[in-house]
Amino acid sequence: MKNLRLKLARMEKDMSQTELAKRVGVTRQTIGMVESGDYNPTLNLCIQICKELGKTLDDLFWEDNDNEMV
Amino acid sequence: MKNLRLKLARMEKDMSQTELAKRVGVTRQTIGMVESGDYNPTLNLCIQICKELGKTLDDLFWEDNDNEMV
């Protein structure tokens, strides 16, 4: 399933896939696949993406962020 | 650098590398390399490890967990 949190975080920074890719040091296609989901990126790639977007791993890549029990 | 948080979380569960590996579905060597650091595991592997140890990605794989600014 798609990673909408990532896509949203990127758009909040007014960044295109191409620009995020350049900053992270991968290709545009790789960013596209991560956003499309059904993909298994490496930890370092996830971390770089998070840093560029000012988010943490849990923010963008940890499931069940929505229904967290207080 | 070594991932001491992971090693600690595993030992808190009284789990050997071999046992964690079996539960996660990888080999003992892979777990060893993740703990040794200087290694770039996939996101799915990290998530599986977190789930087995009752932790989140930020808990085990996000840097700067220590000096977080309030």
Add this chain to the structure above:
DNA sequence: ACTTTATGTAAAATATACTTGACATTCATT
């Protein structure tokens, strides 16, 4: 209409995560 920017997708090549099998060391137990 034409060009540019952003994105989706696909096939083949390359880099690297992960496996397999094996040997070595340390520590606890008998």
Add this chain to the structure above:
DNA sequence: AATGAATGTCAAGTATATTTTACATAAAGT
């Protein structure tokens, strides 16, 4: 002293993440 459990490491193989090149579509601007 001998055995077994836990871990470190290494070399060669397999699976897959990522690149490269390319073509296609839609939206926005001139």
